Amino acid sequence: MSGLDDAAIVGVFEHPTRWAPDKTQFQIHAESARGALDDAGLSIRDVDGLLSSGLSPIGIMALAEHLNLQPRYHDSTNIGGSTFVAQVLHAAAAISAGLCEVALITYGSKASSDRFAVGTGGLSGGDPPDQFEAPYGPTVMNSYAMVAQRHMHEFGTTAEQLAEVAVTIRRHASLNPVAKFRDPITVDDVLASRVVSSPLHLLDCCIITDGGGAVVVAKSDRVRDSRKEPVRILGGAEALRHTSAGKRDLLKIAAAQSGPMAMAMAGIEHADVDMCMIYDSFTITVLSTLENLGFCKLGEGGDFVSGGRIGLGGELPINTDGGGLSSNHPGMRGIFLVIEAVKQLRGECGARQVDDCSTVLCHGTGGMLGLRHSGVTLVLGRR
Amino acid sequence: MSDQTGPKIPLPRIDEESRGYWEACARGELYVQQCGDCRLLRHYPRALCPDCLSSEVQWQRCTGKGRVYTFTVVHQNQSSGFREMVPYVLAYVELDEGVRMLTNIVECKADSVKIGMPVVVRFNDFGGGVSLPHFVPVKAKRRRRSRG
Numbered sequence: 001m002s003g004l005d006d007a008a009i010v011g012v013f014e015h016p017t018r019w020a021p022d023k024t025q026f027q028i029h030a031e032s033a034r035g036a037l038d039d040a041g042l043s044i045r046d047v048d049g050l051l052s053s054g055l056s057p058i059g060i061m062a063l064a065e066h067l068n069l070q071p072r073y074h075d076s077t078n079i080g081g082s083t084f085v086a087q088v089l090h091a092a093a094a095i096s097a098g099l100c101e102v103a104l105i106t107y108g109s110k111a112s113s114d115r116f117a118v119g120t121g122g123l124s125g126g127d128p129p130d131q132f133e134a135p136y137g138p139t140v141m142n143s144y145a146m147v148a149q150r151h152m153h154e155f156g157t158t159a160e161q162l163a164e165v166a167v168t169i170r171r172h173a174s175l176n177p178v179a180k181f182r183d184p185i186t187v188d189d190v191l192a193s194r195v196v197s198s199p200l201h202l203l204d205c206c207i208i209t210d211g212g213g214a215v216v217v218a219k220s221d222r223v224r225d226s227r228k229e230p231v232r233i234l235g236g237a238e239a240l241r242h243t244s245a246g247k248r249d250l251l252k253i254a255a256a257q258s259g260p261m262a263m264a265m266a267g268i269e270h271a272d273v274d275m276c277m278i279y280d281s282f283t284i285t286v287l288s289t290l291e292n293l294g295f296c297k298l299g300e301g302g303d304f305v306s307g308g309r310i311g312l313g314g315e316l317p318i319n320t321d322g323g324g325l326s327s328n329h330p331g332m333r334g335i336f337l338v339i340e341a342v343k344q345l346r347g348e349c350g351a352r353q354v355d356d357c358s359t360v361l362c363h364g365t366g367g368m369l370g371l372r373h374s375g376v377t378l379v380l381g382r383r
Numbered sequence: 384m385s386d387q388t389g390p391k392i393p394l395p396r397i398d399e400e401s402r403g404y405w406e407a408c409a410r411g412e413l414y415v416q417q418c419g420d421c422r423l424l425r426h427y428p429r430a431l432c433p434d435c436l437s438s439e440v441q442w443q444r445c446t447g448k449g450r451v452y453t454f455t456v457v458h459q460n461q462s463s464g465f466r467e468m469v470p471y472v473l474a475y476v477e478l479d480e481g482v483r484m485l486t487n488i489v490e491c492k493a494d495s496v497k498i499g500m501p502v503v504v505r506f507n508d509f510g511g512g513v514s515l516p517h518f519v520p521v522k523a524k525r526r527r528r529s530r531g
């Protein structure tokens with residue numbers, strides 16, 4: 001019993017676009033909503049909860065207007081790319097508390113066609129810590145690079161081991177017809193790509209695409225309306241990490257808090273997890289997340305991601321859709337972790353299907369790993 | 384080595400909680416705060432202790448010495464000021480006093496920077512009363528700042 005048992009995921013949709021100069025951002029939201037509601041066998045008029053992010057500060061009202069919705073529950077949390085993983089939890093909690101019955105989570109972005117500098121632009125917020133950071137040129141990318149550098153220093157992790165993550169996930173992308181980059185790559189290809197922020201090479205970094213997606217979470221007694229097998233929300237937890245007044249160990253990330261809490265709520269052990277969907281903004285994100293979730297010890301991530309363990313057919317396949325490294329990264333990838341997890345649990349993944357997939361752990365990371373970041377763990381399962 | 388010419392990096396917007404820190408930097412002095420009640424040493428400066436919410440603030444002058452905790456040589460940054468500066472070295476320096484601060488390592492070859500390397504603060508005046516604490520390798524000879 002997770003306390004979230006009154007809710008289930010009943011519909012998902014990943015927008016197939018990776019390049020949409022002919023569409024608006026809200027159009028991608030709406031097309032994704034249509035896809036997920038069709039998948040669920042529900043109508044837009046059934047929706048009484050609306051969750052979204054990546055909007056203007058009060059843009060949730062404009063999104064409700066665009067869809068002509070009058071939701072009685074809404075949420076426009078923004079904790080970076082992990083937001084939509086958190087919003088599955090928020091929707092399930094709201095449904096369990098009786099605040100709504102059919103919650104629609106939507107995402108749309110034109111990061112690629114609008115030439116938005118995802119990961120390589122400066123800070124913009126003007127929050128108190130920014131004045132001690134922005135003058136030195138931090139970006140999303142280089143904040144992760146500093147974690148990678150420290151990881152190599154403390155544990156002897158190699159560039160080849162980081163590259164294994166990119167190579168494995170590209171192989172998965174080759175099995176996904178809508179992935180943006182599908183040609184296999186080698187460790188040597190990763191090491192030969194230019195260094196963008198040492199020790200990270202270009203192919204250690206996620207791609208930039210347009211895209212969107214939607215997820216429908218509904219109250220259990222609406223579940224009988226759904227076309228597909230509902231997916232249960234077994235457990236979840238969120239965490240935030242920052243510089244801790246100048247004392248933080250950069251190799252201990254938010255996942256170390258949210259992972260054990262989510263797994264305890266779900267009542268599962270690591271051995272129960274059939275596959276993971278890990279936010280792969282960078283190769284180091286995957287390696288550090290797997291360590292902090294406890295799939296291996298701190299410092300053993302380099303070995304863990306090698307030797308085929310995280311590939312299809314391996315002990316713990318991850319990011320079977322091709323991830324943000326190769327398939328789809330419009331800036332806030334979290335929703336795709338949930339969508340692929342649901343498709344795997346339903347057995348809809350064809351050539352990239354994980355056999356007997358009954359428990360999937362999703363972990364989203366948002367923000368700047370070496371400065372401030374969020375982590376959200378979500379455990380999903382078949383009934 | 385003062386005012387920025389050409390593309391500008393974002394300089395600190397000094398506020399009520401940070402004024403003491405930046406005024407000290409302008410004098411060429413680096414300070415961290417210590418809580419007058421629970422003794423927590425903290426960076427960045429703020430009015431209330433984040434551990435016990437005490438308003439008792441003691442400013443502690445640092446030696447300016449520390450070691451590189453981690454770093455990256457940045458080859459890509461699309462924002463103005465930094466786009467023109469690449470490659471530059473972004474780093475966390477652990478001060479001898481025990482707290483870590485984000486900074487740049489300057490006045491040395493980027494590929495000579497190593498974790499654990501001893502460094503010392505070097506203030507660079509950006510005009511308008513703003514001096515940024517950068518760090519240089521301890522054995523580097525003092526010479527003219529090359530950035531900005």
Ligand SMILES: [Zn+2]
Pocket residue numbers: 418419420421422423432433434435436437
């Ligand atoms: Zn205190």
